[in-house]
Amino acid sequence: MIATLLDFPHVIERLNDPVQVPGKNDMLAFYCPLHESSRRKGRCWINPHFGCLLLGCWSCGTDPQNGRSHKRKEIMSALGLTWRDCMPKEDVRKWMAVPGSRTIYHYKDEDGNPLYRVVRTEWQDDSGKRSKTFSQQRLFRDTDHLKDMVDKKWIKDMADTRRVIYRLPEVLKAIHNQRHIYFVEGEKKADLLWEMGFPSTCIAGGSNAHWLSGFTHSLSGADILILPDNDEPGITYGERVFAKLLLSNRMKSVSLFQLPDLPHSGDICDWVSAQDGGELVKIAYKFELLTAKSIPYGSIMIPKR
Numbered sequence: 001m002i003a004t005l006l007d008f009p010h011v012i013e014r015l016n017d018p019v020q021v022p023g024k025n026d027m028l029a030f031y032c033p034l035h036e037s038s039r040r041k042g043r044c045w046i047n048p049h050f051g052c053l054l055l056g057c058w059s060c061g062t063d064p065q066n067g068r069s070h071k072r073k074e075i076m077s078a079l080g081l082t083w084r085d086c087m088p089k090e091d092v093r094k095w096m097a098v099p100g101s102r103t104i105y106h107y108k109d110e111d112g113n114p115l116y117r118v119v120r121t122e123w124q125d126d127s128g129k130r131s132k133t134f135s136q137q138r139l140f141r142d143t144d145h146l147k148d149m150v151d152k153k154w155i156k157d158m159a160d161t162r163r164v165i166y167r168l169p170e171v172l173k174a175i176h177n178q179r180h181i182y183f184v185e186g187e188k189k190a191d192l193l194w195e196m197g198f199p200s201t202c203i204a205g206g207s208n209a210h211w212l213s214g215f216t217h218s219l220s221g222a223d224i225l226i227l228p229d230n231d232e233p234g235i236t237y238g239e240r241v242f243a244k245l246l247l248s249n250r251m252k253s254v255s256l257f258q259l260p261d262l263p264h265s266g267d268i269c270d271w272v273s274a275q276d277g278g279e280l281v282k283i284a285y286k287f288e289l290l291t292a293k294s295i296p297y298g299s300i301m302i303p304k305r
């Protein structure tokens with residue numbers, strides 16, 4: 001059972017005048033102890049994967065002078081809290097990384113220079129329940145603290161790192177060659193589509209990420225086909241991207257296409273797995289026939305719900 005805010009009264013009583021964030025059941029806003037502000041910039045929420053409580057401050061976290069990510073540890077110690085206070089009653093340490101599950105995806109600028117990376121890890125608990133986490137990390141700079149370094153030259157705090165669409169240099173080339181660009185939720189799906197011969201992209205953070213004008217700019221002049229995951233958050237996200245690209249008036253066409261016969265929460269990876277047997281090239285051909293029908297050249301198609 002996943003924890004809720006009600007499981008942490010000992011933490012919440014220490015927050016300065018907490019109020020619920022509108023529309024977010026499991027998030028509170030409070031006055032951050034680290035900086036003077038007339039607005040509640042501190043946030044307190046439940047980690048959806050592990051049920052522990054997380055504290056942070058967007059204002060402190062985005063300070064370009066010392067841009068430490070959310071200043072979690074400092075906020076906790078200013079409130080007299082330790083990690084132990086923020087753990088759910090069931091011990092979170094029973095989660096173990098699934099061996100060999102760690103995958104790294106690199107984000108690069110137009111010229112192929114690395115900007116940041118996403119580390120995807122799968123976890124499993126004693127009962128066999130699976131979960132996955134995504135960590136965004138940028139390249140370490142001379143001005144960063146050595147103690148914040150993870151895995152040699154990377155740092156978790158993204159600070160003012162420029163955000164781009166996944167596989168940007170290849171996508172730009174594909175747009176130049178008038179190929180259709182598939183937009184999916186997650187790097188694993190984009191990589192699979194590239195393997196099948198279809199130019200594809202996504203953004204780090206998926207449905208939780210802000211859509212930036214730079215993403216629209218990078219996709220300008222493209223025929224876009226969005227393949228949403230088959231669940232409510234996935235479809236809502238697909239529609240949000242669809243609206244952003246459509247309203248920009250900068251795409252040649254934008255379509256949203258739901259693959260047929262997907263299981264709940266299914267995606268292109270499930271669709272490919274379900275085409276039993278067969279080489280990837282044959283599956284790719286079937287996929288092309290299927291999606292080509294849904295691409296009215298230079299026009300817009302709104303999917304059926």
Ligand SMILES: [Zn+2]
Binds near residue numbers: 059
């Ligand atoms: Zn703050």
